[in-house]
Amino acid sequence: SQELEQSPQSLIVQEGKNLTINCTSSKTLYGLYWYKQKYGEGLIFLMMLQKGGEEKSHEKITAKLDEKKQQSSLHITASQPSHAGIYLCGADIGGNKLVFGAGTILRVKS
Amino acid sequence: NAGVTQTPKFRVLKTGQSMTLLCAQDMNHEYMYWYRQDPGMGLRLIHYSVGEGTTAKGEVPDGYNVSRLKKQNFLLGLESAAPSQTSVYFCASSYPHDEQYFGPGTRLTVT
DSSP: OOOEEEEOSEEEEETTOOEEEEEEESSOOSOEEEEEEOTTSOEEEEEEEOSTTOEEEETTEEEEEOTTSSEEEEEESSOOGGGOEEEEEEEEOSTTOEEEOOOEEEEEEO | OOOEEEEOSEEEEOTTOOEEEEEEESSOOSEEEEEEEOTTSOEEEEEEEEETTEEEEOSSOTTOEEEOSSTTEEEEEESSOOGGGOEEEEEEEEOTTSOOEEOOOEEEEEO
């Protein structure tokens, strides 16, 4: 079965600093989704990557999928308190089913 | 549009009791899913459905049953609740090959 490992498990950054979250797969990724979850709430879709080398950005968040399609990174530039939450990566394992990583808890100190 | 809604938001059950969680979506999505989220384990797929009248097992289906009688609704049932089923349950829906939209979750405690 496909497994996703996220690192770090948790992260505390000073407001304004950049940060990166990684998602590594044991198998080739055919669709990689990034979601954000605020405490006690549902997941909000951020971005989807499918092609090796693909990069997408939305506001201050950039997601990349490496050429081998086994690792993705999520980079936040100039972090703000609104970026705090849990970030989860999910991999499409076929039939639109997703397997998720354990998540990265991000805290932003102001 | 309400998106994906879940009822109830919270529930406490005693071991052996049964209950049904309701998920509704108003986006005309074909696919619907039930996940559970436990600390340190991310989300795990319980059951899913690719269309009205169809259901299939996910990663952790034991102890749960589902039904999709109407396209917009997906029900998750626990026939005899166990403490191991204490979790936060999320429903999601999507078009084929598209991102999944998640509900706000149901926090279930089984004592």
